[in-house]
Amino acid sequence: MAHGGTLRLAYRSFAGFDRAFDRQIQAFRESRPGIEIHKQDFDLPELHSLMVSGRGCFSGDWDVFLCVSDWLPALMLERRLQPLNRFLEGTPPSDWPGGWSSSLVGAQRDGEGQIFGMPYHDGPEIFMYRADLFEDPKEQEAFRRRYSYSLRAPQTWSEFLDVAHFFTRPEDDVYGCVLAAQPDGHNSVYDFLIQLWSRGGRFLDGSRVAFNGPEGCAALQYLTDLINKERVTQPEPLQYESVSSGECYARGLGAMMWNWSGFGVVADMPPSRIIGKSKYGLLPRGDQPGGRHVSLSVYWLLTIPAGCQDPETAWDFMRFVASPEMDRVTSVEGGIGCRLSTWRDPELQKQFPCYAQIEAAHESAEILPQIPALDQVIDILNESIDQVHRHRKSVEETLSRAAHQVEALLVE
Template identity: 35%
Template sequence: MTKIRIAVRKFDPFESTLQKLWDLFCIEKNINVEAEMIPLELHDLYEQTITQSGLKKGIWDIAHLNTDWIFDAANEKAVLDLNPLISQNPPQDYPHGWHQSLLHLQQINNGTYGLPFHDGPECLIYRKDLFENPIEKENFKKQYGYELHPPKTWEEFIEIATFFNRSEDNLHGAVFANYPDGHNMVFDFCLQLWTRGGSLLDSKNQIDINHTAAIEALDFYRQIVNNKNAVHPKSKEFGSVEAGMAFAKGEAAMAINWFGFASMCEVIEDSKIKGKVDIAELPHHKNHQTASLNVYWLYTIGAGSKHQQLAYDFLRFATTAESDKLLTKEGGIGCRKSTWNDPEINKTIPFYHKLGMLHQTALTLPQIPIWPKVAELIDQMVLKAIENDVPSSKLLEETQNNILKIIN
């Protein structure tokens, strides 16, 4: 019997959606094929699919890869260029069914190396029931002299997080994801940098993080995540999923996390805050603009897969409007414009239509072969910053020197 192997990003909504989609796919196509779906954490997923050449060797037929990794995967010839298959039999409404910001990162050297699976840029997620409570509003204004509203600046963010921090009630002002997995703290650092007008790249398009905006970004970030009067005490143990779950359980007033964790609060059984959540653009430095980060997940096919046509048929099925909507109902984030504007989805998740707004300010990480190694160095730098008191300027200088070693 034919068996297809799928490397799945470990996350309950992804796992449940994929199983449902595979079962529906087999019924529709009238086939009897077993799918072995292995849920993997971020680090293991990268290791097994790319580092250990699992996709290239055909150990995996299909894999969830995020756009941080797709440049690497394409250059390693680990994933299949889908263009020949797309030209013969394109996915439903391809490419017009998706926002352009979800189609460009997988376009590499004139090839298309994946189809959008799950998305939702970074945003401010907050408890609207707390922010709209008349007593909270009155107390806040007495204390801080201005109206309580989702913070526009980072200074307001600290004040509001401090105001809502009530450890005795297991309510904290904000929750972060500070587990060093090469992702969350890197993203947080980039957001701090961008919302201060800084950049990861110099005028020659080379990575350069040794400058004033980066010092300010790192200074602020290490200060806020160590602020015991404002931040969830378990933030240092949390990845983005755990931070998202803590927020869904009502343990924080605000979070800076992926949009998906806001919508998850409205659909998962464990959520204690259904109907009490909203999202807004990220705070920024008072002299600069907001920004967001767009990293999205793709369905990819292994270059070494012996079942490429079957895998592609499943990808077409898994990216239809109906399948995209199913993913959203399970707690993931559909990527199609039809899902963003779907009346039923917006009834369940009233802020879902705001995805378009987030994409307007969403930036992306540099698509260069060395980025995963650079991300690791930035991750280690931020971890050092929050765990000891070496000056930010020194940490940035050291990290930049290590980046130059990789470049050269």
């Protein structure tokens, strides 16, 4: 609660957020003497438990909340966040909303036109690979001898598997790919959906569940096989969430990874061991007819919890952070800024080549359905996927059961 000129900020643990918020808070203090901002980070499940399933948004303990777009449908429905319309109409950030991609201004808007968040950190998911390995003439020759085609960034998931096998070398502590399979309701679910969409499958068909069809079964089987049958991932991938997997790739343990574009920045800044060695592109597509290159758009937003007692000051901070200068700070400190001007900045693209891929990734990006039960649907899929990864359930049985559970939620 804002007492005596103090705001409290709750956000997800991530070194890029830590560094960016430190600089942004310091700059805000210099522009607004007398205002203090205390930040506190939480692991993803802890943040969800506090602010989404718990009473953190109503408690008055928090004035600004960094929230992922997946959580917004439930938060907006339950009015756990304060609408920002009056601020956006009276004192909007410069270039609002045209300075942002249209893909970053929809998830925070409810059916009544109320807006509940400002974009802070963007995905989308992109494909990243070790160019120093892929472009090594000896590796190229060895790959062609083994597979009878040229080594390149894989265009299909079958090519991805070939390359992953080729570069899996446990004796050198190098693996074909880095995978974030920790059951935290985040990347393990998103990876399944990417595999589903890239094979031409659908999450929902109108109001009916569609993720348990042939494409969905093939998608989940592929993912669990990477871990348990093919063994081409880093050791113990079920212990890695998105942040730790990005750090794993930056340590040079993987030849390939698909993950949030922010981890392309992590790979190209200290203490990464592979600075300047990665290239970036579109994710592979499914091999079958209907397969397509697809990404996933999920983003983080600064929001004002319902219990905040000083929303005007909270908005001042959010508006300040949304400026072109502070959006760029987010980017150079390890996050991904959200303004078009940031993505298109030639200096940033030179320093972090992944920026050149972000707009193209948005063009092929899917979003999760913005339904009130989304948070519960993700929980169901999260548990189901983990059951398969741990050999406790078959793919078909698990997805069929998950589909029945989700359909029950959709008719409530």
